[in-house]
Amino acid sequence: MNLKTFYKIYYKHRIKKASPILKIYLFFSIFIKYLINLFYIQKVVNVDSLGLKKNYLYEKNLNFLFEYFNSDKGEKYINQYAQPSKRKNDKIIAHGYAKIYENLFKSKKNEHLKILEIGSFYGNASAALFFYFKNSLIYSADINPDMYKYKGSRLKSFFVDSSSRGSINKNILEKNTEFDIVIEDASHMLKDQIISLFMIFPKIKKGGIFIVEEIDFPEKREDMIIDQVKPDLKTILKKVLSNQDFKSDYIQDKEKDYFLKNVDSIEFFTGNINEIAIVKKKNIIF
DSSP, rough: OOOOHHHHHHHHHHHHHHHHHHHHHHHHHHHHHHHHHHTTOOOEHHHHHHHOOOOGGGOOOOHHHHHTTOOOTTTEEEEESOOOOOOOOOOEEOOOOOHHHHHHTTTTTOOOOOOEEOOOSSSSHHHHHHHHHHSEEEEEEEEEEEEEEETTTTEEEEEEEOHHHHHIIIIIIIISOOOOEEEOOOOOHHHHHHHHHHHHGGEEEEEEEEETTTHHHHHHHHGSSSTTOOOOOOHHHHHHHHOOOOTTTTHHHHHHHHHHHEEEEEEEEESSEEEEEEEEOSSSOO
16 A cells, blocks of 8 residues: 555545644644554465465355455455554454355356456455455456555456546456456445446456445445435336336446346345345347
């Protein structure tokens, strides 16, 4: 994690709201706090080497792996979003998506797949997927790729800003890669969830899966809809399920047409805290 990312994640929002005197204090203290946090940041882990030392990881289920690598997709985790120096070792309730994913992925775990996670943060979930899908390539995209803490022969990390059409186009759509599974776990903002699904859906292979985590955030959290135009993605997908028309400022006509022609099924599941949507693509693409 570089200084710019440290500032964006932990102090930018505080400085916006701070009084002039507090702003001065925060600006002067950021560098010192950054240096302190460097001692607590996890070192980069080579998952290939880890696999040689702990070969049993390749045989574990998803919940074990999510908890082992401290991903909030498991049942419990240590809060990875706190400043590293302030992080407590107490495990708290996590999203609990592992049981949903286990049922969804178990028949595919030995296949040669290309899997993309958008919003990888430290890369904890990607590391878990590396061991679960032992023959697959794992792609990790994030707005702060300098935070990524894993490296390996089947791991690829890169920058993407999921709020930007230009960034998605440049860093995903223009690349010669199609994906079997995409897990969208980025900002959870109303607009970002919509453009991620509708822009990237053509890059999903036939029969592939696009997952939107925390799809209920825009309807439950006001900070997810600031300066955003409804409807949210959950509402749009429910309209698709009921064969109702929909309009969105964030979906182009060609994207809407492609999606409606090629979506096979849409399912909603509830984890321990929030909801996810699983969108499957048809085996025959139109």
